Amino acid sequence: MTDLGAYRDQAEPCLWDLRQPLWSARIELDVEELKVSWEHGGNVTVRLFPYGLSRADVESAILAGP
Template sequence: MAQLTPQSPLYNFPLPEIEAWLKKMGCDQNPQELNCWYVKKGNWEAEITLDIEDICVSYLNAGADGSDIKRAFPYSLSRQDIEDAVFSGP
């Protein structure tokens, strides 16, 4: 099997590696809903959900009116692209 790199599509990574990556990025797993994660970085916080076709991110209270900003990133994107997009904030 080919070596997985940050440029590899996220769907090539086994779930334990995705979970380890999220932990490395400072995310905490929800013990009741194992596909849900929470992260707080400086002036923003987000919930990350590992859905069937996408990684869904809700930046909490990030909209101008205090609403959540929701984004979805397909697993076909590289891990690095998703990391850059999600962890740069809303």
């Protein structure tokens, strides 16, 4: 996650924050999947990604934004 520019939440090590100029994302490493919640203009979009996806696909999806 640090390669993407995300920062780990000190209180919750399974949570990461990623800030971009037009949106922000909260990334949660869950037991069975990766949950990404994007915030853009007051709207929140949530997507779940199974761990079976390739790292490159997940990173591309996260960086594509909401």
